[in-house]
Amino acid sequence: MINIRVPATSANLGPGFDSLGIALDLYNKFSFEEISHGLEIIGALDTEEDSDNLVYTSMLKVFDAIGYKPKGIRINIDTDIPVSRGLGSSACCIVAGIMGANKMAGSPLSQEEMFKIATEIEGHPDNIAPALFGGFITSIMEEANIYYNKIDIAKGLKFVAIIPDFPLSTKMAREVLPTNIPYKDAVENVSRVSLLISSLSNGRFDLLKHALKDNLHQPYRGKLIKGFNEVLEKIYEFKALGGYLSGAGPTIMAIINEDDTNFKKEMESYFKSVNYNWKVIELNIDLDGAKVI
The missing domain is CATH 3.30.230.10 (Ribosomal Protein S5; domain 2)
Known part of the structure; x- marks a missing residue:
């Protein structure tokens, strides 16, 4: 076998x-x-x-x-x-x-x-x-x-998958994307990718919040996900280093300091207060x- x-x-x-x-x-x-x-x-x-x-x-x-x-x-x-x-x-x-x-x-x-x-x-x-x-x-x-x-990513991070209790098909997530985007949006994304890779490699985790912003898919796919913007706001309120839409969604991924023991509890408490049956799972990088x- x-x-x-x-x-x-x-x-x-x-x-x-x-x-x-x-x-x-x-x-x-x-x-x-x-x-x-x-x-x-x-x-x-x-x-x-x-x-x-x-x-x-x-x-x-x-x-x-x-x-x-x-x-x-x-x-x-x-x-x-x-x-x-x-x-x-x-x-x-x-x-x-x-x-x-x-x-x-x-x-x-x-x-x-x-x-x-x-x-x-x-x-x-x-x-x-x-x-x-x-x-x-x-x-x-x-x-x-x-x-x-x-x-290579500098040590010191954990990833937290915030998983909604509903699916989102990749087909639907693709269909909502625009055919064309403004030149300015494309340039900003190129800049952010460069900043993201250098931030993760060099351990400049304070820059992740800015580097993880996106113009190409998150603004469009976020509209398909109940509570997307509110959850992103909570991620930063609870001291995450960064947050982004994982793949086509609907999972939202937070990046936190590896010694942060409060973030998961605070997210779970928030979801309980708004009656969201979402899962919060702490993960490490698989090499x-x-x-x-």
């Missing part, structure tokens, strides 16, 4: 739309086994047909690429990453399926080859790269090529990415 663990990811980090992503220590676990015949998937969503399961369809991409034909497949899925919450659940399934298929076939593909297949399935690498490689990663697609670079366990 093949056992694989894949971390959650948080993409964009404010201004880094479709280019920045970070892996966090919240995991889905998968087991794969070649059986005599058929397809068995345990732990998938009840609304999902086995043959359409993203883990399985990602496996098929690998089998087609390398010419491997399994007799049958059993997949067991143990999920801690919530679906459609902006924490990279789809990238997690894609990476797991590709790694599981590669291992089942005798590991003919390199990590870079798996990365390329996974990105082709997902359509962009911002979640795929950190899910596979771990850490904080910047990535771009240029025609058929994918380029990425892992960036390893997906791995066979």
Whole structure:
């Protein structure tokens, strides 16, 4: 049996739309086994047909690429990453399926080859790269090529996922974005991405509040999320270093000092006072990415 663990990811980090992503220590676990015949998937969503399961369809991409034909497949899925919450659940399934298929076939593909297949399935690498490689990663697609670079973050931070009790589909979050944006907005975002990367690398965490602002997606997607602006205000009221919309949302991510023991309690108390059944989870950066366990 093949056992694989894949971390959650948080993409964009404010201004880094479709280019920045970070892996966090919240995991889905998968087991794969070649059986005599058929397809068995345990732990998938009840609304999902086995043959359409993203883990399985990602496996098929690998089998087609390398010419491997399994007799049958059993997949067991143990999920801690919530679906459609902006924490990279789809990238997690894609990476797991590709790694599981590669291992089942005798590991003919390199990590870079798996990365390329996974990105082709997902359509962009911002979640795929950190899910596979771990850490904080910047990535771009240029025609058929994918380029990425892992960036070291200074010590002293924790991430806090503030997870609403409702999903937001990536499709809807994409549709709300404008076709064109003002030149000034684009320039501001480029400046903020530069400031964000340097702030995280150099430990200038006092600059994060300014660096995490965004013009490209948060103002539009925030309107789809009940309480978005109010929660962002509370994040800073409770002494967070920064806050941003995680991926397509609706999860809002706060960045706090690693020794801050009050933030989570204060957020939970606030949500109780306004009758929001939202979860607050403290997370650390995962530096390893997906791995066979």
